[in-house]
Amino acid sequence: MTPQALGALVIALALIVGSLPATAQGPIKIGASLSLTGTYAKLGKNQHEGYQLCQKELNARGGLLGRKIEFVVYDDQSMPATAVRLYEKLITEDKVDGVMGPYSSPVTEAVANVTEKYKKVMVSPLAATTSIFKKTPRRQYIFMVISPAEVYLEGLVDMAAKRGLKTVAVVNEDTLFSKAAAAGAMELAKKKGLQVVYQEAYPKGNTDFSALLTKVKAANPDVIAAATYFDDAVALTRQMRELGVNPKMYGVTVGGDLPEFYDTLKQNAEYIYGATQWEPTLPYPGNPEFFDTYKKEFGHEPSYHSAAGYAGCLIYAEGVKRAGSLDADKVRQQLLKLETKTAFGDYKVDADGFQLAHKMVTFQWQGEKKVTVWPDDLAKDKPKFPTPPWNAR
Amino acid sequence: MLGQVVVSGILSGGLYAMVALGLALIFGVMRVINIAHGPLLMLGAYATFFLYDRFGVNPFLTVPFAMAALFLVGMLLQRSLIFRVVDAPELSSLLLTFGISIALVNLAQLAFTSDLRAVEYITGAWLVGGLAFSKPRVIAFAFAAGVTALAFVFLQRTRLGKAIRATSQSREVAMVCGVDVARIHMITFGLASALAAAGGSLLAVIVAIQPEMGQVWTFKSFLVIVLGGAGNYPGALLGGMLLGLVEQLASLFLTTQLSEVVAYVLLVLVLLVRPTGLLGGRQT
Numbered sequence: 001m002t003p004q005a006l007g008a009l010v011i012a013l014a015l016i017v018g019s020l021p022a023t024a025q026g027p028i029k030i031g032a033s034l035s036l037t038g039t040y041a042k043l044g045k046n047q048h049e050g051y052q053l054c055q056k057e058l059n060a061r062g063g064l065l066g067r068k069i070e071f072v073v074y075d076d077q078s079m080p081a082t083a084v085r086l087y088e089k090l091i092t093e094d095k096v097d098g099v100m101g102p103y104s105s106p107v108t109e110a111v112a113n114v115t116e117k118y119k120k121v122m123v124s125p126l127a128a129t130t131s132i133f134k135k136t137p138r139r140q141y142i143f144m145v146i147s148p149a150e151v152y153l154e155g156l157v158d159m160a161a162k163r164g165l166k167t168v169a170v171v172n173e174d175t176l177f178s179k180a181a182a183a184g185a186m187e188l189a190k191k192k193g194l195q196v197v198y199q200e201a202y203p204k205g206n207t208d209f210s211a212l213l214t215k216v217k218a219a220n221p222d223v224i225a226a227a228t229y230f231d232d233a234v235a236l237t238r239q240m241r242e243l244g245v246n247p248k249m250y251g252v253t254v255g256g257d258l259p260e261f262y263d264t265l266k267q268n269a270e271y272i273y274g275a276t277q278w279e280p281t282l283p284y285p286g287n288p289e290f291f292d293t294y295k296k297e298f299g300h301e302p303s304y305h306s307a308a309g310y311a312g313c314l315i316y317a318e319g320v321k322r323a324g325s326l327d328a329d330k331v332r333q334q335l336l337k338l339e340t341k342t343a344f345g346d347y348k349v350d351a352d353g354f355q356l357a358h359k360m361v362t363f364q365w366q367g368e369k370k371v372t373v374w375p376d377d378l379a380k381d382k383p384k385f386p387t388p389p390w391n392a393r
Numbered sequence: 394m395l396g397q398v399v400v401s402g403i404l405s406g407g408l409y410a411m412v413a414l415g416l417a418l419i420f421g422v423m424r425v426i427n428i429a430h431g432p433l434l435m436l437g438a439y440a441t442f443f444l445y446d447r448f449g450v451n452p453f454l455t456v457p458f459a460m461a462a463l464f465l466v467g468m469l470l471q472r473s474l475i476f477r478v479v480d481a482p483e484l485s486s487l488l489l490t491f492g493i494s495i496a497l498v499n500l501a502q503l504a505f506t507s508d509l510r511a512v513e514y515i516t517g518a519w520l521v522g523g524l525a526f527s528k529p530r531v532i533a534f535a536f537a538a539g540v541t542a543l544a545f546v547f548l549q550r551t552r553l554g555k556a557i558r559a560t561s562q563s564r565e566v567a568m569v570c571g572v573d574v575a576r577i578h579m580i581t582f583g584l585a586s587a588l589a590a591a592g593g594s595l596l597a598v599i600v601a602i603q604p605e606m607g608q609v610w611t612f613k614s615f616l617v618i619v620l621g622g623a624g625n626y627p628g629a630l631l632g633g634m635l636l637g638l639v640e641q642l643a644s645l646f647l648t649t650q651l652s653e654v655v656a657y658v659l660l661v662l663v664l665l666v667r668p669t670g671l672l673g674g675r676q677t
Contacts, residue, residue, distance in 0.1 A: 038605060041507035174650055202649040205609060207600040210401035210527075211644030211652075214394050230509060231601045242518035242527040243397070264511040264601070390517075 027070040028063070028097045028326065030055075030316075031090030033111070035103040038078030039204070042230060042258065043305045044103035047126055048073060049298050050309025051100060053290075054317070056297070064317050065324070072096055078103075080110035087114040097326050100313060101142075103305070105129035105149065105177040112142050121319070121331045125312025126305055128152070128277075129180045133354040141328060143335050144355035145312045145347065146304075149177045149253075150184025152275040153225045155362025155374035156251035157185055159273075161192035163385060165222035165248060169198035171212065171236070172227035181227035181253050189225075197221050206232060209239045216245055223249045230255030234264050241268055241390045248386035249273060251362070258303055262368060269365045271387040276361055278304035278344050279372055281380070290343040304344075311344030396524050398645045399638065404527065406637025407534040408592055411541045412610055413617035414629045415588030421561040421624035422581045423479050425486040429470075430614055431607030432497035433586045437463055437593025438602045439501065442510045445597075452514045452598050456536055459594040460587040467586025471579045479578060494611070501604035510602040533595035540591050541630065544584070548626065557581055561624065616656060620663055622670025631671055635659075 032051065035044030051071050059068050072094055076083035083102050090096050091114070099115055101108050101124025108127035115122040116139050124132075125145040133144050160168065168189050172182035179201065186196050198219035200212055213236070216224065224247040226236055233252040240250070255261060256274030278284075280291040280301065290310060294302040302310075316331075319338060323330035339348045339357070346357035362374035364383050373383040412434060419427045440459035444450040450458075474493065478486040515532070518525040548554040559567040560577045568574050592610065600606065617636050621628025636656060643655035663671060 037502045037507040041603070042509055200648055203653065206649060208401065208405060208640070209649075211398050211641045212649050214397045214401075214645065218394055231603075234511065234601055238516055239527070241516055242530075243525045244518070244520070260509065264509075264513055266513055268516060 025067055027068040028065070029070050029072050029094065030098045030100055030313075031072045031087070031094060031096035032100040033074045033076040033083045033086035033090070033102050033107075035078040035107065036073075036075035038076075039229070039231070040078040040104050040107075042260065043126070043254070043303070044078065046303045046305040047103050047309035049294070050125070050302070050306040050311075051313050053294055053297055053306075054310045054313035057293075058314075058317055064320055065326070069317070071100075076102060076107060078107070080107045083107045084110050084114055087111050091115075091118045091120060098316065098320070098331075100309075100316060101125055101127055105132060105180075106175055108132055108142075109176060112139055116141055119328050121316070121328045121335065123312045123316040123319075123335070125308040129176050130354065131176075131180070133352045135352075138352060141332055141353075143315070143349055143353040145315065145344070145358070146277045146308050147355060147358045147360040148184075149180035149227075150187075151360050152181040152253045153185035153227065153251060154188055154360065155275060156223065156225055156249060156273050157188045157192060157194065159362070159374055159383060159385075160223045160249050161189075161194055166195060167197045167219075167221045168194045168223040168225055169216050169219055169221035169247070170196060170225045170227070171199070171216070172201050173206075173229060173232055174201040174203055178227035178229070178253070182225070185225045185227070194223070202232070207235050209236050210243060213239055213243050213245050217243060221247055223247055224251070226250070226252045228252045228255055230258065230261070233261065237265055237268055237272065244390060246387075246389040250387060251275070256365075257363070257370065259301065262365060267393070270367075270393070271364065271384055273362055273364050273373075273383070274370070276304050276363060276370075277358070278307045279361060279363065279370065281372065282345065282361070282378060284343050284345050285341055286343040307344045311342040311347070314342055315340065315347055394645065398641045400524055400526060401530075402638035402641035403634065404530040404534045404637070405640070406634035407537040407541075408595060408633075409613055409617050409636050410630045410633025411537040411544075412589055412592035413614040413621075413633050414541060414544060414626060415585035415592075416611075416614040417618045417621075417624060417626055417629040418557070418581050418588075419585045420618065421626070422557060423475070423486075423578055424483065425475060425478060426483065426490065426615070427475075427585070428487060428490040428611055429493040429497060430585070430589050431609065431611035432494045432501070433463055433467065433607070434589040434593040434596070434610050435501060435602075435604060435607035436466065436497065437590030438597040438606060439505055439510075439593075440590065441594040441597040442512055442602050445512050445514070446510075452512050452594070453532060453536060456540070456591055456594045459590040460540075463590030464583040464587040468579045468583040470586070471582035475582060476575065476578060494608070498604050498607070505604065507604055512597045512602070514598050529598045533599060536595055537591070540588065544588065545626070553577075553580065557584075616660055619660060619670060622672040625670060625672050628670055628672035635671075 034048045074086045103126045105127050108124045109132050121141045123143045128149040130148045170182050172178040233255040251273030257276040262269045319331045319335040322334040348357035363370040363372050372380045416430050437459040441455040444455040445452045518527045556572045617632035621632030640652045643652035
């Protein structure tokens with residue numbers, strides 16, 4: 001045997017041996033588009049890391065149905081139209097075995113039409129808008145993980161009502177999620193006997209709130225409930241200070257829970273209430289472990305987007321495991337029946353795939369930290385109330 | 394309430410005017426509509442962020458550095474790409490600068506990531522007679538007014554400025570009179586980029602910085618120069634102030650959502666009544 005032939009034989013053997021443990025089928029490919037750039041990049045990236053950690057842990061435990069799992073992720077630039085194209089591509093060209101949801105409600109709303117068309121189960125960990133799930137005709141294959149947008153400001157409104165406050169101003173970005181959060185806050189406020197003295201929506205990408213805040217100031221509300229994302233929450237807060245808008249309570253929705261929120265606003269973030277789907281300190285099974293591994297893996301702390309992404313992926317995997325197959329209808333049956341508790345909290349959906357069990361918590365920035373102040377059974381401390389005027393801090 | 398909103402309108406109008414002046418210069422001299430104007434502004438904002446974040450430079454003192462850096466970038470862009478479309482139909486220049494715009498935004502996403510950055514330098518407001526003057530916005534306005542004034546002095550008084558205006562009026566005559574038109578084009582593009590960079594630098598202390606922050610400024614600048622009269626430099630000032638005020642007043646009397654609509658309705662009206670803009674078209 002010539003040395004060349006021997007070499008070839010060794011390589012051939014190595015290839016055969018190397019391919020054996022990977023099984024004949026190859027990995028289970030799970031597709032998703034995420035907002036890795038654009039307006040929602042910060043949040044979409046955290047969700048992506050949640051997916052990555054889930055992939056890593058599942059594979060370390062031997063994968064799913066005896067196969068490794070592998071995420072195929074594209075960047076939708078925070079744009080629903082791009083995401084629609086990407087899910088078409090994932091399903092028809094890449095022929096992925098399953099899909100997971102993208103970031104944000106507007107993107108999920110657009111994408112759901114594609115996944116329904118191709119009958120793909122989509123666990124959507126970061127879509128919080130009720131109307132995505134409550135549709136006629138019913139969307140069959142989409143599953144909700146987080147609490148709906150409508151309850152984001154529930155804690156703020158409830159605490160305000162308990163403290164005898166009377167008036168509230170509601171402002172929101174004019175997008176699907178923020179509109180729902182604002183509508184929920186207004187309904188709740190009316191139910192609790194608060195008067196909505198001012199309400200206005202502003203377009204996505206708006207950075208100058210002076211006219212809006214001038215009007216809010218004239219209405220002089222006790223509470224400002226702002227259904228925001230990150231940029232607008234920061235701009236609103238800065239301009240509230242500049243214009244001397246002094247409510248007794250001021251709360252935002254998304255973005256306010258990111259460490260960057262405090263880094264950007266520094267002490268101006270103090271006293272601000274935020275809503276979060278999850279905190280690392282909440283007593284959920286596997287939560288401390290998730291927090292530690294995540295921090296070690298990615299070099300920064302997880303946000304609730306990370307935890308929801310992670311949990312959503314585990315929930316999908318659990319559905320597949322119980323179904324014993326990747327067949328969409330079998331997985332769907334299991335996910336509808338499933339009741340479980342992950343590091344992210346409770347999961348249980350109704351017949352529409354709408355989340356029923358997961359709980360929302362409200363925190364307040366106190367001394368550079370987020371302190372859970374609502375609901376009472378999960379609260380770590382009392383809220384610092386009322387919020388002092390800007391010039392008295 | 395009205396007073397407060399007028400103050401805010403004037404403060405943002407000053408920035409609009411300065412940034413739009415850059416676009417007006419390029420259009421006046423080269424007849425090129427520069428879609429990449431906003432992304433150049435974004436680069437200016439990043440220059441300020443990094444100088445402030447890494448070297449602790451006072452963000453307002455970074456303005457000349459950002460301008461100098463983008464002046465060079467602008468000249469380079471003109472020398473390598475834009476000069477090819479100066480005499481081409483206007484669609485070519487639109488396509489080219491659109492391409493440059495996409496490239497700049499995506500390069501910025503690669504190089505700087507799309508993380509939101511902020512320069513938290515100065516916050517709060519001065520209270521004068523019950524009106525709040527936002528500190529960062531007032532200082533930004535002052536800088537913008539200064540830079541714009543310098544640009545005007547440069548255009549009116551210096552030989553180079555006169556050569557730019559001459560080229561804008563009639564390229565052939567300028568060439569006959571011994572003006573090096575190719576060089577003027579390059580300098581004009583550099584200058585326009587520097588004005589955009591100054592806008593980005595000043596915005597850095599006001600809004601969050603991210604690679605896509607610029608595009609909206611391309612459209613606002615475009616609106617401003619059409620309102621004022623394309624290629625007419627004082628028109629850019631008028632248009633900028635007008636846009637700032639209209640946006641704020643529309644937010645006050647209507648809703649924040651309608652303010653953009655009102656700005657564009659105004660544009661349509663101006664185009665119907667005075668198609669050359671409020672101060673008339675290209676002339677200096």
